[in-house]
Amino acid sequence: MDSSASHGKKGNKIKRIAIGLLALGFVNPSPSLAQEPPDFTVFTFGETSCAAWTKSRTDEATRAQIQAWFRGFVSGYNFGNSANQVLSGAMPNPADIALYVDKYCRENPQLEFIGAVTPLIQEIREHRMPATVPKP
Numbered sequence: 001m002d003s004s005a006s007h008g009k010k011g012n013k014i015k016r017i018a019i020g021l022l023a024l025g026f027v028n029p030s031p032s033l034a035q036e037p038p039d040f041t042v043f044t045f046g047e048t049s050c051a052a053w054t055k056s057r058t059d060e061a062t063r064a065q066i067q068a069w070f071r072g073f074v075s076g077y078n079f080g081n082s083a084n085q086v087l088s089g090a091m092p093n094p095a096d097i098a099l100y101v102d103k104y105c106r107e108n109p110q111l112e113f114i115g116a117v118t119p120l121i122q123e124i125r126e127h128r129m130p131a132t133v134p135k136p
Helices: 003-027 031-035 050-058 060-080 094-107 113-124
Strands: none
Touching: 050 060, 050 094, 050 113, 060 094, 060 113, 094 113
C-alpha cells in the first residue's frame, strides 16, 4: 500500500471521528449551553435583566407584559419549527412561568431573564418527525 493511499484512509477516519463528535455535541449538549441567552436577535420591551425581573415582582402590569412576551416568543418559535411544537396545553400558566424565570434568575443573576425562554421551550416542546410528502 502506498503512503498516499494510507494517508487518505487516515484522513477519512479522522473526518468521520470529527463528524461523529460534532453530531454527539448536537445530540447531548451540555447543561451550561441551555443556560446561555439566545444567540439571535430578540425583540423585547425595555429592561430585561434578571435584576429588572426581580424588581417587577409586585408590578402586575409589567408581569402581564412579560407573560405576553413569553407566549408571543413561543408562538414565533412554533411558526419556525413545525417539527418541534410547543402545544397549547403544554404552555405553563403565568404563575409557573414566573417560578421558572425566578429559578433561572437565581441561577444566572447576571443574565437577561428572557434567556429563560430557550430552556423552557426545550423542556416543553413536543418532538415530532416532519411530515413526509408523498412522491407523485
